[in-house]
Amino acid sequence: MTEPLFGVDRAPSSLGPGAVHVPDWMSREQQEYLLRACADWAAVAAPRSIVLPGGGRMSVRTFSLGRHWIPYRYDDDEDTPPIPEWLVRAARTALTAAAAIDPRAAVLDGRDHEPLPAEPQPAGPGAREPGPGPAYTPDAALVNLYGRGATMGLHQDRDEASLAPVVSFSLGDACTFRFGTPEHRGRPYTDVRLESGDLVVFGGPSRMAFHGVPKVFDSTAPSWCREVLGAEPGRVNITLRMTRMTRMTRPPARPDHLPYPTP
Numbered sequence: 584m585t586e587p588l589f590g591v592d593r594a595p596s597s598l599g600p601g602a603v604h605v606p607d608w609m610s611r612e613q614q615e616y617l618l619r620a621c622a623d624w625a626a627v628a629a630p631r632s633i634v635l636p637g638g639g640r641m642s643v644r645t646f647s648l649g650r651h652w653i654p655y656r657y658d659d660d661e662d663t664p665p666i667p668e669w670l671v672r673a674a675r676t677a678l679t680a681a682a683a684i685d686p687r688a689a690v691l692d693g694r695d696h697e698p699l700p701a702e703p704q705p706a707g708p709g710a711r712e713p714g715p716g717p718a719y720t721p722d723a724a725l726v727n728l729y730g731r732g733a734t735m736g737l738h739q740d741r742d743e744a745s746l747a748p749v750v751s752f753s754l755g756d757a758c759t760f761r762f763g764t765p766e767h768r769g770r771p772y773t774d775v776r777l778e779s780g781d782l783v784v785f786g787g788p789s790r791m792a793f794h795g796v797p798k799v800f801d802s803t804a805p806s807w808c809r810e811v812l813g814a815e816p817g818r819v820n821i822t823l824r825m826t827r828m829t830r831m832t833r834p835p836a837r838p839d840h841l842p843y844p845t846p
């Protein structure tokens with residue numbers, strides 16, 4: 584039996600400017616729902632070990648929702664299951680939670696500034712939670728299935744035209760998630776243990792940070808994961824991304840601290 588996390592600090596933490604880890608963000612019910620959905624998608628989306636252009640084969644098995652990712656680009660010739668509306672809502676709520684810890688995590692255009700104003704919100708009774716609203720609309724999700732021994736090397740998520748944040752949900756086995764800087768693969772980096780139900784968001788100045796999964800702790804998933812799937816879940820990770828430039832995610836044409844030229 585896995586030792587419970589005695590004495591382990593599970594408070595939200597910063598992984599860098601605009602990058603946050605929120606432990607236990609999902610309820611067990613939400614995790615079960617998402618895990619079942621992943622199993623259903625996997626049955627139709629044919630997870631595969633991606634062969635990298637250099638010839639190496641990734642040890643995780645991956646499939647896409649919304650837009651099909653292949654190394655270095657999104658391939659719209661391949662059909663994928665759509666991203667359901669509830670998953671988009673989950674990503675928006677996740678961004679609101681991340682912004683409460685570090686507002687730079689929720690900037691939509693990748694700049695180092697406060698989040699862009701959310702869509703106008705109705706005031707009074709029935710007003711929605713403040714948050715990024717429809718402005719954050721991920722159009723691609725990558726689902727990574729980590730079996731025994733699978734890892735993911737340090738990389739940048741750079742195949743998206745938009746610099747909007749990446750929202751990442753973890754399920755099943757725990758792992759070490761390594762988060763570095765945008766400049767290079769090397770140190771400094773922060774290692775954090777991600778458990779089933781944890782949230783990571785990286786945006787703003789950390790949107791292009793190198794990150795990876797050097798280790799998965801086999802058979803550490805909560806026992807109910809096995810009951811849900813009838814099989815070992817391994818580790819399951821879902822990242823939501825905006826891949827296209829939109830009005831809200833386009834960086835400004837000129838730095839906004841410069842005065843406009845006078846005619």
Ligand SMILES: O=C(O)CCC(=O)C(=O)O
Nearest residue numbers: 725727740760796820822
């Ligand atoms: O598995 C993870 O936590 C990270 C996955 C990731 O970096 C990716 O899919 O690009």
Ligand SMILES: [Fe+2]
Nearest residue numbers: 738739740794
């Ligand atoms: Fe990534």
